[in-house]
Amino acid sequence: MTAWMQVYKKWDAFEELDPSLQLELEILKNDHVKLEDSFYKELEFGTGEMHGLIGPGTNRMNIYTVRKAANALANYLFATSVNVKDRGVVIAYGSRFMSKEFALETVKVLAFYGIRTYLFESAIPTPLLSFAVRYFGTTAGIMITASDKPKEYNGFKVYNEDGAQMTPKEADHFVSYMGHMEDELSVPFLEQKDLEEKGIIYWVKDEIDRAYLERLRYISKMEHEEQLKDKDIKIVFAPLHGPALPLVKEGLEQLNFDQVHLVEEQAIPDVEAISTNIEKHEAFQMAIELGKKVDADILLATYPNGDRLGVAVKTTEGSYQVLTGNQLGSILLDYILRHSDPNVYRNSRVIKSVVTTELGRAIADSYYVKTIDTLTGFNHIGEKIGMFDSSGETFLFGFEESDSYLVNGFARDKDAIQASVMTAEMVYFWKKQGKTLLDVLEDLYQKHGYYLEGTSAFALEGENDLSKIKEIMNQFKENPPKEIAGLKVKQIENYEKRERKFVVDGLAEDILLPKENMVKFYLDNNAWVCLCPNSIEHKIQYYYGVCGESMEDSRNLLSSLESTLNKMTEESLKKQRINFVS
Structure with missing residues (x-):
């Protein structure tokens, strides 16, 4: 009998197996290829993240593989952090299938070890989890999400106590604890009814939203009097069925951007309608149609996780051109530098990955600001920001070519909410100068190449x-x-x-x-x-x-x-x- 078949037999014989998974196993018995794929290996962790198809098996996302990951995290934290039980872990989830269920299973395992947990009551955008880790001062954060994978997937992403995705070194150490529990079916946990009684779970409501929005207000480069003025730009916003709508809408309203037209068909979180192809621009089609109807200046589309942002700009012909991540990042960088205090330039730093446009470096150089390269992955940018706490350097802006931006370090992961608000402000500023973002981009090309x-x-x-x-x-x-x-x-x-x-x-x-x-x-x-x-x-x-x-x-x-x-x-x-x- 092959190794994977032995694991499958163990699952099939497990009397307490979740009924829905047992039913799926019965169906898989008639599909040898899919059955083998479900059990031939364990889900792989990338940099502090695992994701996979939802279903039964060791190579799938289910309550047992999630419990095993949560068990590894508990042991990792006890070995690497202090005051783990009281400081606790904050847990959040997106709008995918089984997200809240997987979050609760994580809580059950951590609760078994006496670790306090902060659990969001509803789906949130990923950057809010990063902020919550820093706000509560927890030892770690967990986001149940599969990033840009198809709707049939889900995942388990781990954040360190700085609110950044795990560094490679941290991730390697964490993954080593996965092998301490060989049998995912026997991971210890508390029943849900015991969680409230022990007072070990704290339900997160709107407290974090309010705190985040307060910090968001202060990233603006406008003078206070300018912030209070009504803004004469029309914005079309498409949340792409993710949970970013409330924060983006309120973030814009704080600065009096009140002409925001919502793509209603993409406004409600809906896993069946999740669109992961924004980089291919199909997801912009509804926003473009609405943009033409209302004569919008700018189209904003946040990825379903609320972590990345796509932007389209009205052309002189009245159509809309979607900017690449490199283009928008460069324009944002120029706007931020243009409105930053030159007295702090000496210690300010721009961070980008080695595969992100060199136009960013050219722009930063023209303002005498140093650019730092990292490996690909926003976890490296988050790690670098954390190092600035001891080096005396100041974080100014971070971006990657994959529509990923961070304007302010109060969160330590890519943040489409920050980027949406800053983009709207930037469009408003340049419109007053008689320019669109496409005009500004051309100016940057003519100046730098x-x-x-x-x-x-x-x-x-x-x-x-x-x-x-x-x-x-x-x-x-x-x-x-x-x-x-x-x-x-x-x-x-x-x-x-x-x-x-x-x-x-x-x-x-x-x-x-x-x-x-x-x-x-x-x-x-x-x-x-x-x-x-x-x-x-x-x-x-x-x-x-x-x-x-x-x-x-x-x-x-x-x-x-x-x-x-x-x-x-x-x-x-x-x-x-x-x-x-x-």
């Missing part, structure tokens, strides 16, 4: 695909190309070796970033390419950027880079006899 970015991915198929990904990455690192698309390679950053090598003179220096299996090539003319393997999705992601003297020049360079990378990868795959899906 026409920066454009692109991405592509190769998903591998067949057995041992993870080892094949490693082989491809090793080939690029051990035998790096001398040029890509006719552009010479000037500098190579190998994040696994934590080494930066200068090609011309062969000199090398250390990179002060965590170890990661990634490599970035800096090319002539401010172009660059970065390779990032994704072991969970079994693919290699390419990021690349260019900077031309005109938009046409940049588009041609970007197209050349993309086609060249495709050819290079195909050749590499053929040499290794690897099948791929582009």
Whole structure:
């Protein structure tokens, strides 16, 4: 009998198995492929986060895999924190299937260990959880969410006591405790009826909302008198069936943005209608239709988690152009720097990932502000902000290309609520100058260069695909190309070796970033390419950027880079006899 079959038999024989899961197991008996996929491994943790399809099995999100994660967290906290029981853990959830149920199961396990828990009464946007950790001073936070995965998924994301997603080092330590409880079916927990009696659970209502909105008010760059004025801009807002509506709406109203038109069809949290394809712009269609109807200046769309923001701007022709995350981040950065006190520039810092546009660095440089690069993932930006508490540096703005922004460090994760309010304020400011955000973007291009970015991915198929990904990455690192698309390679950053090598003179220096299996090539003319393997999705992601003297020049360079990378990868795959899906 195979190992996965033994685990399945154990589950099937478990007399106290949840009835709904038992019913699903009965159905799975007739589908050997799905049955094996449900039990052949345990759900993997990324950086303090696991997610998967909802259903029975060790490779699925269900009450038993959630209990096991909660049990690991309890033991991890007792080993790494002080006063754990009294400080407690704050737990929140989004609007996906089983979210509140998984949150309650987490509470039951933590309560068994006597750990106080703060549980939100209803679904909230993810950045509010980050804020709540800091507000209550808890040892950790848990968000039940699957980020941008399809509606059939859910997840378990862990935040540290600083309100940031776990760092890689913290996550590795936490994951080590998963193995302490081999049998997920026997995790100890308290029954729900005992939670209230023991006074160990605190239901979070609107206290956090009020505190968050009070902090949100003070991120504005407008003078107090300007804040009180009615704003003559029309905003269309689409929450995309997530729970961000109340906070975004009230955040805008605080600054007297009262011409907000809601996309009613996408206003109510609804897991069946969750849209995860905002980056492909289909989710903007209803907002665009409403925008044309009301002649809106700006369209805002928060991702279902309320953590990322998409923005579309009205063009001179009356249509709407969706900004990329790199474009909006650059415009926001310029607005914030333009309205920040130059007396604190010396210690102010902009933080972005290594695959985010270099236009951000160019803008920051023009204001004499230092830019700090991190690895991909907003957990690294949150970690860096925490370091500023002891270094004397000041956080000014953080962003990633994936529509992720943080304006103020009172939260330590990407925050679409902050970004929505700041974007509306920025549109208002520039409209008074007779400009749209597209005009401002063109001004930035003319001043700094026409920066454009692109991405592509190769998903591998067949057995041992993870080892094949490693082989491809090793080939690029051990035998790096001398040029890509006719552009010479000037500098190579190998994040696994934590080494930066200068090609011309062969000199090398250390990179002060965590170890990661990634490599970035800096090319002539401010172009660059970065390779990032994704072991969970079994693919290699390419990021690349260019900077031309005109938009046409940049588009041609970007197209050349993309086609060249495709050819290079195909050749590499053929040499290794690897099948791929582009």
